[in-house]
Amino acid sequence: MENAHILLVEDDIAQNELIASMLSAEGFIVTATTSVEEAIVALKANSQISLIFSDWKLGQLSGLNLLEFARSNNFPVGIVIATAYGSIDHAALAIEKGADDYLAKPFQRQELLLALAKANKANQLRLANQTLNSQLSQQDTMVELIGSAPCMQKVFQRIEKVASTSATVLISGESGTGKELAARALHKISPRKDSPFIAINCGAIPESIAEAELFGAKKGAFTGANQDKLGKFAAANGGTLFLDEVAELSPQLQTKLLRFLQEGVITPLGCHEEVAVDVRVIAASHKQLLAQVEEGLFREDLYYRLNVVPIHMPALRERTEDIGKLIHHFKTKFCQQYGSQEQQLSATTLKQLLSYSWPGNVRQLSNCIERYALLGDENELVESLNHNSQAATQSEQFVIPDEGIDWHQFERAILLQACKRAENNKTAAAKLLGLSYKAFLYRLEKHQI
Structure with a gap:
């Protein structure tokens, strides 16, 4: 809590100065006030205040009024209320209205520090929950854009x-x-x-x-x-x-x-x-x-x-740390969609999924997990990965000769082969080469074919 900014509210001047001095010696930044009205003004003016320590009885108003104001206006602060009357009713009411802790006067220095530490911890948890809720809301907004990479x-x-x-x-x-x-x-x-x-x-x-x-x-x-x-x-x-x-x-x-x-x-x-x-x-x-x-x-x-x-948008192989999250997400999604029971993947299969290169990216992963959710066949899931790996290996079989190649001549020869195999059907020939129709026509024109 070092350098935490605390709002002190105590109408007894001697007590106010004593507590302010003690808190300053412990490393707190202290804003000292003597009334609820003065405290509200300070709270509105300083967004760095993270803790409030307030007496219960404060003239015509009370620490409860300050507590209700802070909570109803969503100020992100931890709050401790002190009372000189030792009333359990006051303590219970303060906790019910949102105080993080209370102290009965007179109190020891260590008791005060422990109460403030408790309030500070409670406030940090509230802020963390708000951040988490915001992230979950954002995640929902981001549809299926999942990833912490x-x-x-x-x-x-x-x-x-x-x-x-x-x-x-x-x-x-x-x-x-x-x-x-x-x-x-x-x-x-x-x-x-x-x-x-x-x-x-x-x-x-x-x-x-x-x-x-x-x-x-x-x-x-x-x-x-x-x-x-x-x-x-x-x-x-x-x-x-x-x-x-x-x-x-x-x-x-x-x-x-x-x-x-x-x-x-x-x-x-x-x-x-x-x-x-x-x-x-x-x-x-x-x-x-x-x-x-x-x-x-x-x-x-x-x-x-x-x-x-x-x-x-990065390829899935560039964010492998997200594969596990995506597998879990798609499994839950498709099992709910098809009314099937969600099953745990074996460690061996999970290892293969995590180490696979996923050339089809998230769409391919989604497709594989959807099939698994429908059929529940882990062997078929693994076989589909092996089949895709073999297909990828075949595409790497061409090796550039040591003397190099004439790219212009090579490209022209490939275009002619595609046209011949497709019996001069340009759409089919373009598909054979994995080109769009326009890109294929452009290359035909380029080589005057």
Whole structure:
């Protein structure tokens, strides 16, 4: 309790000076007052006060009045009440109203110090509980964003810092790291939380209807448009629009998105008037957008408009200390969801789960634990990890020869092989190489295939 700031309330001047002197000698910072009114003024004026030691009888008022004021206004202080009358009724009432301890006068110096130490400990526990409740509330707000690893704490801190603004956010990270969860958490603790949160995967919209899907369309704007269509931007008005896999947008849609970010207006398909909408944009991509810019696949000016506040979601292998917490979370969640009994994993299986690299990140872990919650088959859980490890090993079988390779020639040969195997079906060939359709076309053009 060294350097703790204590508010002393005693109307007997001699007693006040004696107790103040004793407490100062013990290392306390003392604010001495002689009435409830004076004590309330001091309490309001000094946020460093962490303890109150008050006499019961204080003129027209009492220490009980001060106690009730402090507790009803949630001042974070420990409180000890003293009475000269030795009344057990006073002591019981003080404890009932929220005092941490009481002293009957006359008291010894050691008794006073022990009572203050008890009150200080009780106050610290209250503050710790408040912090814990706040963290639990935040954890609930953060949906399934779970993690105590330093890299995840940085994510939480950044989300909290930018949530109150309308700044555009770009979330990067591998597939399965929880980019949409981060976007939802950001929305839920923002002033827009009561307005819509609309998520759309840009790579899953057919290019022929993507513009109408995002920006809306007037009746008759295209074949099949039998009525006005409300786009995602208009639907999210006042709220948040999450553009997942934003790198998949066509050049035309990139231009329209840039226009919105610059001017706050959209133009529905078939409409000649701009419409102002109030939407916060959060974009995400598992691709390196800067590399996409360098390859000519993504507009540089749009990249910088989106990347006002970057948030990077770390891969699960970068925060292995969180794997145990996530396993417990998903087990509890899915057992409750499916009404199955929660079972303990064996130490051997748990060790394998903790040491596995999780290339599919949190999504892969969730999927594995969900299957385990449904089937209760620990052997199948382990086998699925071994199967994935074998697949990963196969991808590492290619070894660069000592003399090196001609990358341009190598890439062209791979593209030709993919086209041949897919019988010139570009969509299938792109899938064989793990490329998006646009990236595949770009490489075909680059090699003049």
